Amino acid sequence: MSYFRAENLSLHFGGLKAVDAVSFAVEKGEILSIIGPNGAGKSSIFNLISRIYRPTSGRIFFEDQDITEQPPYDIAKLGIARTFQNIELFENATVLSNLLVGRHRHSTTQLWQELLFLPNVRANEKLHRRRVEQVIEFLDLEPYRDKLISGLPYGVRKVIELARALCSEPKLILLDEPSSGLNVEETDDMSFWIRDMRSELGITVLMVEHDMTLVNRVSDRVIALNYGRVLAMGSPAEVQQHPDVVAAYLGA
Numbered sequence: 001m002s003y004f005r006a007e008n009l010s011l012h013f014g015g016l017k018a019v020d021a022v023s024f025a026v027e028k029g030e031i032l033s034i035i036g037p038n039g040a041g042k043s044s045i046f047n048l049i050s051r052i053y054r055p056t057s058g059r060i061f062f063e064d065q066d067i068t069e070q071p072p073y074d075i076a077k078l079g080i081a082r083t084f085q086n087i088e089l090f091e092n093a094t095v096l097s098n099l100l101v102g103r104h105r106h107s108t109t110q111l112w113q114e115l116l117f118l119p120n121v122r123a124n125e126k127l128h129r130r131r132v133e134q135v136i137e138f139l140d141l142e143p144y145r146d147k148l149i150s151g152l153p154y155g156v157r158k159v160i161e162l163a164r165a166l167c168s169e170p171k172l173i174l175l176d177e178p179s180s181g182l183n184v185e186e187t188d189d190m191s192f193w194i195r196d197m198r199s200e201l202g203i204t205v206l207m208v209e210h211d212m213t214l215v216n217r218v219s220d221r222v223i224a225l226n227y228g229r230v231l232a233m234g235s236p237a238e239v240q241q242h243p244d245v246v247a248a249y250l251g252a
């Protein structure tokens with residue numbers, strides 16, 4: 001049994017097949033990248049996994065559990081986190097506050113307990129802060145801890161978005177174009193974070209990415225999509241040399 005599995009997944013918008021009978025599996029500890037031209041269906045697959053959309057047909061399994069019908073909040077609880085192509089952070093809050101939001105899935109206290117600030121609330125708060133500090137250290141974000149998001153450069157925000165996803169202690173992370181908007185040096189750093197996430201934190205990675213340098217550097221396997229269908233699957237080199245993939249990128 002695979003760690004994560006999409007089986008015959010389809011998503012139709014009227015007559016448009018954004019995702020068309022896509023099947024793939026991700027093994028525990030693997031870094032798998034999804035590539036493909038604009039409109040190929042990459043983000044739609046992420047939106048199906050995080051339950052922003054319901055599949056027209058097909059099933060999704062995680063750790064041997066059928067999660068196709070799970071509500072979005074439960075997906076996070078099961079240990080699947082994601083980042084977005086367009087960064088989604090609270091602009092007028094500090095980095096630390098944004099990261100504490102990432103701890104939400106581990107909240108065990110009720111609102112009434114929080115209002116009364118009972119001892120278990122304090123203990124919980126301490127645990128959350130400790131975990132957040134670990135992520136801050138892991139991603140070298142100490143200089144930004146108390147800064148407002150609105151004053152930070154794009155490259156740093158991108159790392160903070162990754163940090164927020166890591167604060168939820170995910171088992172599987174979905175990275176939606178982690179290099180978009182980053183310069184060469186920042187993309188280089190991103191490739192190290194992604195590899196370290198796997199080797200040091202044991203996180204399995206499913207990534208949508210356009211930058212082939214990053215894809216080649218971190219991926220164990222690659223899936224190429226076009227018009228919602230799988231064109232090729234295999235090692236980064238195999239997929240990039242596949243004639244259908246070459247044709248799709250050349251617009252043939």
Ligand SMILES: Nc1ncnc2c1ncn2[C@@H]1O[C@H](COP(=O)(O)OP(=O)(O)OP(=O)(O)O)[C@@H](O)[C@H]1O
Nearest residue numbers: 013016017018036037038039040041042043044045
């Ligand atoms: N909510 C929607 N309603 C209608 N069509 C949609 C919707 N979302 C996506 N599509 C269409 O589905 C297809 C796949 O889109 P998707 O965003 O998944 O592609 P993508 O591979 O992520 O593209 P990009 O690299 O540009 O982000 C496209 O033709 C897109 O226009």
